[in-house]
Amino acid sequence: MRQLSTTLDALKRDQDNMRQLSTPLDALKRDQDDMRQLSTALDALKRDQDDVRQLSTPLDALKRDQDDIRQLSTPLDALKRDQDDMRQLSTTVDALKRDQDDMRQLSTTDDTLKRDLDKEGSRTAALEQRLHEMPSCPTGYTMFRGTCYKAFNTRKTFSDAAAACGEDGGTLAMPRDAETDTFLISLHSAVSGKRPFWFGLHDQREEGSFEWVDGSSLGTYNSWCPGEPNNNRGREDCVLHNSEDEWNDAPCNRKYRFICQIVPGRPLATGGTLTTNVLRLSDHPQ
Numbered sequence: 001m002r003q004l005s006t007t008l009d010a011l012k013r014d015q016d017n018m019r020q021l022s023t024p025l026d027a028l029k030r031d032q033d034d035m036r037q038l039s040t041a042l043d044a045l046k047r048d049q050d051d052v053r054q055l056s057t058p059l060d061a062l063k064r065d066q067d068d069i070r071q072l073s074t075p076l077d078a079l080k081r082d083q084d085d086m087r088q089l090s091t092t093v094d095a096l097k098r099d100q101d102d103m104r105q106l107s108t109t110d111d112t113l114k115r116d117l118d119k120e121g122s123r124t125a126a127l128e129q130r131l132h133e134m135p136s137c138p139t140g141y142t143m144f145r146g147t148c149y150k151a152f153n154t155r156k157t158f159s160d161a162a163a164a165c166g167e168d169g170g171t172l173a174m175p176r177d178a179e180t181d182t183f184l185i186s187l188h189s190a191v192s193g194k195r196p197f198w199f200g201l202h203d204q205r206e207e208g209s210f211e212w213v214d215g216s217s218l219g220t221y222n223s224w225c226p227g228e229p230n231n232n233r234g235r236e237d238c239v240l241h242n243s244e245d246e247w248n249d250a251p252c253n254r255k256y257r258f259i260c261q262i263v264p265g266r267p268l269a270t271g272g273t274l275t276t277n278v279l280r281l282s283d284h285p286q
């Protein structure tokens with residue numbers, strides 16, 4: 001029994017020792033697992049390293065390409081600048097083309113203008129010719145219905161007034177219609193105001209038979225003042241415009257202002273042109 005008990009005790013101690021050993025064994029097992037996992041990871045890393053080594057060749061090629069690209073970038077920049085220059089040149093060329101078109105149109109316009117100028121020149125020459133041929137009044141005379149009239153602001157007898165008109169190549173004015181008569185009044189009043197003036201009507205040849213100074217009879221138009229002609233005191237054979245703008249017979253030897261008329265002639269100096277006459281005018285500013 002004693003031996004059995006001793007053996008049992010020994011077994012119990014062994015059991016205790018075993019129990020104590022099981023804990024570090026478990027730890028060893030876990031370490032073993034870790035080692036296995038590490039080895040797997042290591043294998044993976046090795047494969048990656050191989051991959052990286054294999055990649056280095058194309059990477060070197062890429063690096064060389066990059067260098068090439070860097071070297072190309074300088075001529076590429078130059079090309080880009082050239083391209084910009086080309087674009088600007090093309091814009092300039094377009095502008096030049098438009099200018100050329102404009103020039104062509106202008107040259108056409110220029111030709112048209114030259115032809116127009118020639119035409120206008122001919123027209124002006126023709127008009128100058130007509131102007132020379134056109135009747136007009138001498139200085140101091142004003143045209144009305146194709147006849148020239150001038151109001152004189154000096155007083156003369158009827159016969160002296162008629163003589164003065166004759167010196168200008170005309171006669172005393174003969175207003176044969178109301179419009180001409182009214183024109184004479186306005187012409188005279190512009191020079192002398194409201195004063196009486198002789199005009200070319202009289203009955204010196206035969207009392208009561210009024211005639212114009214060119215020998216023609218009075219006709220239908222007259223503008224006698226009421227009560228006129230009255231041949232006052234039997235001494236009134238010449239006719240004037242009185243201050244009331246109406247006709248009155250008065251003594252021929254009295255002195256009054258008068259109006260002359262002449263047939264229009266050629267006013268411009270011979271050899272003159274429209275242009276030279278205009279220049280002459282501007283030579284003598286009023």
Ligand code: MAN
Nearest residue numbers: 228230232236248249250251
């Ligand atoms: C008055 C009127 C006229 C006459 C003049 C002469 O005005 O009798 O008829 O002619 O005097 O001054």
Ligand code: CA
Nearest residue numbers: 230231248249
């Ligand atoms: Ca009278």
